[in-house]
Each structure stands twice: as structure tokens, then as C-alpha cells.
Amino acid sequence: MADTKAALQTPTDLNRNDTKSVADALNSALADSFALYFKTKNFHWHVSGPHFRDYHLLLDDQAAQIYGVTDAIAERVRKTGNVTIRSIGDIARRQTIKDNDAEFVAPGDMLAELRDDNLKLVESFRVVKQAAEDAGDNATSGIVDEWTDQAEERAWFLFEASRKG
Template identity: 75%
Template sequence: MAEPNAKLKTPTDLKSNDAKSVAEALNGILADSYALYLKTKNFHWHVSGPHFRDYHLMLDEQAAQILATTDAIAERVRKTGNTTLRSIGDIARRQTIKDNDADFVSAEDMLAELREDNLKLVEILREAKEIIDEAKDNATSGVIDDWTDQAEERAWFLFETSRKG
């Protein structure tokens, strides 16, 4: 009898334990990326105030950038011979970036919260990079640098946009 995931076993040269460690790190990043995407869209939909148009457009651009990484993250998991997230519940169990279900959040607080969340994602990406480099997964190591740069840029834009004067 074949093992349950035998049909999904993608060949990889990574050692089994290393591939599993990489997949676990990437699945955590993927869950946090979805949480950050949805929070960014939530704030995009609910932002208000004198800078509405600028904030609305910036948050939409940032959400699109975050969403664009999700497929690449999931595909890296699959390329290592592992499985990835399958549901909203799976995301909720793995995410470390907190949801914001408040009825009202000021634009200033939105920008600050998203800035901190993007910096948290940078921290998570850096921790994952260590695991990935230890596994000698060069391809994932290269793209994680791009995802880190994108999150740093989002945090920077959110910081600069929220400055007074």
C-alpha cells in the first residue's frame, strides 16, 4: 500500500529532515503573508481621512505585492517535496501576525500597525533564511532575500507616509 502523500512526493536533493524544516519555515511565512495580505486589504477598504486617496492606493499596491508572493512561497514548499497550506483554518493555526477585527482604526494607527507587521515579517524571513541556508536550499535562499527586501520597503513606505511635517 502506498503512503498517503506518495502521489505528491516531488523529487528533491534536499535531505528529508532539511526539506521538512524548510517547508515548515515557508508554511509559517505563507500563513503570515496571508494574514498580512488580508489585514492590508482590510485597512485599504476602511481607511478614511484627509489622505484617503494616497493611503487607499498605497495599501492596495502593498496588498497586491504581498499576495503575489504567496504562490511563489507555496511553490517553493512543493518543490522541496512537501505539502503546503490547505485552508483558512490552517493559516489561522500557523499565523503569528495578529488579525485586527476592530470596528474602527484610525489611518495613523493602520499605518503604524502595518509597519510593525511588515517588520515582524522581515524578522520571520531572516530566521527562516538561517534554516534554509543550513539546509543548503540555494534557490529558496535567493528568493527569500527578495521577499525580505519587499517587506522592508513596505515598512519604509509606511514609516515615511506616517511622518508629520
């Protein structure tokens, strides 16, 4: 029987102990990304009211952008020689962004909650950035800047879409 741990080893010149902290930060951000993706889709499916079309399309675009980053995050974990999330249960254990299972959420409350959640994801990405810099992981440090910018832009759009007047 093959050594399963050895089967998943990825060649890297980075220190294994350092990359473990980077992988932990990435996996936390990945769990939050999946939680935010699902919440954004939930709100996309359940938004109603006079701005339905605008909000429906905005949330669908944002969900697609969030989902698009998940593979890059998971692959970055693997490139550092570590393992990533394997299940919904694993996501639930790691996520810091709270689910919203309410039967009805007013559109303005949806936008405000998603804005705050995107800013929370920015915080997660900043933890990734610091861990990557501490580990000398230039690739992760560089790529996380784009993810941060995307989350900040989503928060900005949600803020502007929710303004009155």
C-alpha cells in the same frame, strides 16, 4: 487505492529531514503573508480621512505585492518535496501576525500597525533564510532575499507616509 503521501512526493536532491524545517519556516511565513495581505486589504477598504486617496492606493499596491509572493512561497514548499497550507484554518493555526477586527482604526494607527507587521514578516523571512542555508537549499535562500527586501520597503513606505510635517 494509491498511496496519497507518495502521490505528492516531489523529486529533490535535498535531505528530507532538512527540507522539513525549511517547509515549516516557509509555511509560517506563508500564513503570516496571508494574514498581512488580508489586514492590508481590510485597512485599504476602511481607511478614511484627509489622506484617503494616498493611503487607499498605497495599501492596495502593498496588498497586491504581498499576495503576489504567496504563490511563490507555497510553490517553494512543494519544490522541496513538502506540503503547504490548505485552508483558512491552517493559516489561523500558523500565523503570528495578529488580526485586527476593530470597527474603526485611525489611519495613522493603520500605517503603524502594518509597518510593524511587515517588520515581523521580515523576521519570519530571516528564519526561512537560516533554515534554507542550514539545509543547503540555495534556491530558497536566494529567493527569500527578494521577499525580505519587499517587506522592508513596505515598512519604509508606511513609516514615511505616517510622518508628520
